[in-house]
Amino acid sequence: NAGVTQTPKFRVLKTGQSMTLLCAQDMNHEYMYWYRQDPGMGLRLIHYSVGEGTTAKGEVPDGYNVSRLKKQNFLLGLESAAPSQTSVYFCASSSLAGEETQYFGPGTRLLVL
Amino acid sequence: AQKITQTQPGMFVQEKEAVTLDCTYDTSDQSYGLFWYKQPSSGEMIFLIYQGSYDEQNATEGRYSLNFQKARKSANLVISASQLGDSAMYFCAMREGPDAGNNRKLIWGLGTSLAVNP
Numbered sequence: 001n002a003g004v005t006q007t008p009k010f011r012v013l014k015t016g017q018s019m020t021l022l023c024a025q026d027m028n029h030e031y032m033y034w035y036r037q038d039p040g041m042g043l044r045l046i047h048y049s050v051g052e053g054t055t056a057k058g059e060v061p062d063g064y065n066v067s068r069l070k071k072q073n074f075l076l077g078l079e080s081a082a083p084s085q086t087s088v089y090f091c092a093s094s095s096l097a098g099e100e101t102q103y104f105g106p107g108t109r110l111l112v113l
Numbered sequence: 114a115q116k117i118t119q120t121q122p123g124m125f126v127q128e129k130e131a132v133t134l135d136c137t138y139d140t141s142d143q144s145y146g147l148f149w150y151k152q153p154s155s156g157e158m159i160f161l162i163y164q165g166s167y168d169e170q171n172a173t174e175g176r177y178s179l180n181f182q183k184a185r186k187s188a189n190l191v192i193s194a195s196q197l198g199d200s201a202m203y204f205c206a207m208r209e210g211p212d213a214g215n216n217r218k219l220i221w222g223l224g225t226s227l228a229v230n231p
Contacts, residue, residue: 043221090158099146100208102219104158
């Protein structure tokens, strides 16, 4: 049982380049989330999804797009990367039932030059 | 105003001693949940413990316990018998009632860095 996985683990981009971060979960969770973590700022929610085919904006959505075509996958896209998007990106998922604990992937370190 | 406050940016504890990490929260909801996560230097976010607002007993998970004082709006994490592997960042988070989109997002504190000394 892999839980939540993220691809890639590390990436270097040049300003203006695009990329997609992939998150996959095998726990059949309805909810999925993308966060970014920056020093001194804690975790900030970028986008989230409450189910297949649905997405919504979080706290810091500008410059990012997401898609959830399959329940188990949640993609985060950067159309034109900027140095301000240098960060560690975490994906998380949670179930609708019970405590709704969010379980996290290992993170993706992104450096935009 | 911050909804989750962790007032201790850094803490030190001697190995085998107990340590308390503070967390205070602000909400007007009657139904909410409180979580603690651990982030070691390797970077992953590890769920530790959960306390529901209606739970009458303090949550415990092994060496972790949550000192829940509802009237004071505090949810402190207590780690007993500290181990070197407990050195990490610890984050407190709160889940409030559903928003307009029926989603119940987590609100995060800024974390406390714990160092366990041998």
